Ligand SMILES: O=C(O)CCC(=O)C(=O)O
């Protein structure tokens with residue numbers, strides 16, 4: 001199905017979304033160069049690809065296979081882990097209506113996060129967004145082991161990227177370590193069915209235009225394509241899948257934390273390929289009670305006051321997903 005008029009875009013210029021090779025992030029010299037490259041992107045388009053990340057393709061392939069198997073299950077099976085107001089579990093189509101969008105998104109999602117049990121002190125204390133995962137062990141026993149193996153490697157890499165951003169923002173490379181010891185790091189499996197005629201009539205997107213709520217998004221997309229990013233001129237450009245890379249982008253929480261120095265950019269997904277599309281974003285957010293204090297990075301813009309990470313994200317969830325809304 002051709003791209004409809006309401007979603008016109010053009011192919012990306014690679015100076016707008018650069019590819020940064022992060023293979024030398026463990027050395028001081030490498031980190032200085034990579035930090036400069038990442039900062040240049042984070043302060044302009046807010047988007048960059050990373051290559052040389054060292055995450056094994058096998059881990060990625062197994063996470064995507066587990067995702068396909070899960071979404072292919074009958075709705076009754078998926079509903080055994082129906083999404084709750086801790087934002088854990090399966091959310092069927094029609095439940096995401098992003099702020100400012102004409103209609104709901106076409107996507108289906110499985111949400112999970114940092115894996116804690118019911119005895120965890122933050123769970124017991126009701127700290128925002130810290131919750132027990134809902135794993136569909138009875139109907140998809142492979143999902144938890146495949147996703148957690150993948151997730152923990154992305155978390156490792158995420159910590160290194162945050163180190164590079166810390167030095168770029170004038171702090172020690174270890175600045176974010178405490179906040180990311182047991183991060184929120186929200187994971188999502190996303191399934192975008194092939195666009196239908198109904199979707200086209202409703203001007204529906206797989207995911208309507210939005211900026212991400214958290215700090216840093218680390219996204220793996222399959223080979224289908226459909227991610228579009230709004231550039232500085234306000235045009236929509238395609239961010240196609242590039243083999244061996246992840247797409248990273250700055251979210252609203254880090255824009256706020258950095259006094260707007262790092263930019264959180266609008267993006268959207270349109271799956272006009274005629275095929276199913278799958279992606280796995282990890283929203284790499286700090287621990288819930290982390291104060292997001294713009295004073296950490298210099299002069300304070302009065303637009304940005306101090307909030308905690310968990311409060312900020314919980315607030316955005318409440319405004320964008322049906323499970324939080326009373327009819
Ligand atoms: O699936 C994608 O390529 C992007 C997903 C996305 O933007 C999101 O879930 O916030």
Ligand SMILES: [Fe+2]
Pocket residue numbers: 210211212267
């Ligand atoms: Fe997003």
